[in-house]
Amino acid sequence: MKKPISIKVAQKDNSPRAKRYKQFNTLLNKINKLKAHLESLQNQMSSGLAFYHQEIKPMHLKQQDTMAEEVEALHRAYPHKVFGKKDREKIVDLILKRCQELFQVPDRDFSALTEIYNHYADHTREEFEAEQKQHQQEMTEEMLRAFGLDVELDEEDDFEQVMQKAQEAADRMQKEAQERAEAEANRPKTEKQKLKEERERQKEKDVQKVSKNIYNDLVRLLHPDREIDESKKAAKTEAIQRVNEAYEKNDLFELLRLQAEYLQKEGDDLTLLPEKEFKYYLQVLKEQEQELQFELDSVSMMPGLEGFVSKHLCHPNPTTMQVLRQKAVREEKETLKSFQHNLKLAKDVKVLKEALRYYELEEDDFDAEDFDAFLGAIGQVFEDMEKGKGKKKKR
Numbered sequence: 001m002k003k004p005i006s007i008k009v010a011q012k013d014n015s016p017r018a019k020r021y022k023q024f025n026t027l028l029n030k031i032n033k034l035k036a037h038l039e040s041l042q043n044q045m046s047s048g049l050a051f052y053h054q055e056i057k058p059m060h061l062k063q064q065d066t067m068a069e070e071v072e073a074l075h076r077a078y079p080h081k082v083f084g085k086k087d088r089e090k091i092v093d094l095i096l097k098r099c100q101e102l103f104q105v106p107d108r109d110f111s112a113l114t115e116i117y118n119h120y121a122d123h124t125r126e127e128f129e130a131e132q133k134q135h136q137q138e139m140t141e142e143m144l145r146a147f148g149l150d151v152e153l154d155e156e157d158d159f160e161q162v163m164q165k166a167q168e169a170a171d172r173m174q175k176e177a178q179e180r181a182e183a184e185a186n187r188p189k190t191e192k193q194k195l196k197e198e199r200e201r202q203k204e205k206d207v208q209k210v211s212k213n214i215y216n217d218l219v220r221l222l223h224p225d226r227e228i229d230e231s232k233k234a235a236k237t238e239a240i241q242r243v244n245e246a247y248e249k250n251d252l253f254e255l256l257r258l259q260a261e262y263l264q265k266e267g268d269d270l271t272l273l274p275e276k277e278f279k280y281y282l283q284v285l286k287e288q289e290q291e292l293q294f295e296l297d298s299v300s301m302m303p304g305l306e307g308f309v310s311k312h313l314c315h316p317n318p319t320t321m322q323v324l325r326q327k328a329v330r331e332e333k334e335t336l337k338s339f340q341h342n343l344k345l346a347k348d349v350k351v352l353k354e355a356l357r358y359y360e361l362e363e364d365d366f367d368a369e370d371f372d373a374f375l376g377a378i379g380q381v382f383e384d385m386e387k388g389k390g391k392k393k394k395r
Helices: 016-077 085-103 111-120 125-146 159-186 191-222 230-248 252-263 267-272 275-300 304-312 318-347 349-356 368-373 375-394
Strands: none
Touching (some): 016 085, 016 111, 016 252, 016 275, 016 304, 085 125, 111 125, 191 252, 191 275, 230 252, 252 275, 318 349
């Protein structure tokens, strides 16, 4: 992306005008970086998705399959006489948590674990999934209410139906706001209110004029119908398309950049603008910066696979992106190794009993994730037992 124009300002100049020019340069710099960041993320998403499917997804599948094997091993171990009442409570806790996690994995069928889950749970798998669906529905409704949308969802609603209801609620809200505005407009206004509305209308016109002036200059210069040479005409056709796109999006930053590119205007030309018009340049650019930042934040908060990829596998700096991807692979390998270690423990009842000593039930403010945290220590126990067997053989 080409660097946009900027206004030359002496660093020690702290006059009000110089401060505005410095603010202008700062905004252009921020917008340039945000645009570059967004463009880089968009370009990396396709490679990030390909990287996920090639490098990360196979390990996710192995992790899930290993966890399913662990559930079956724990189920087989449960009736063994070596376990006491407390041990069995912990085994049940692990089985239920592992099953619940697997049941929520999208696009995978772990129905083979349903019978095991139902055997130990107070509620069946169907009841658990109904509770989860109800919780998700309530969370979605709460999120929509946060945006001012009053929506009542049904259990059977899929994503498209949710979005349709949200759009209908938004349309209703907009219609109600329009009706209120019309009712307000029909009421007699004081002179002060009339003056305020007039100022707002004038302000809106001035803001629109900012982009319009640059746009008109570019159109006069680049209109392809005025060009006879076919190669130049094609170039101008492409250029005017870029100008039209920027103007339709009210992208003042891009219009300024195109102005510098095609009209060869320097940043100092902007110092000739009237103070009032320059103030609106700052206002429009500030709004554009906020919109770009919101768009960038939205990318990192995307749900599902796209959100994972944008957050963990993409970065505007290519070197950092490679580091992130290497880190993701390393962490997934470590997680897979942990799951495989869990499975090994579950298959040996004596080692499992020793490991359960370190596992506390959730009511004691300890959850299944803590079980993974102490596996390193239990691994040492397992190794010590293996060494002990070896020594006995030597004797």
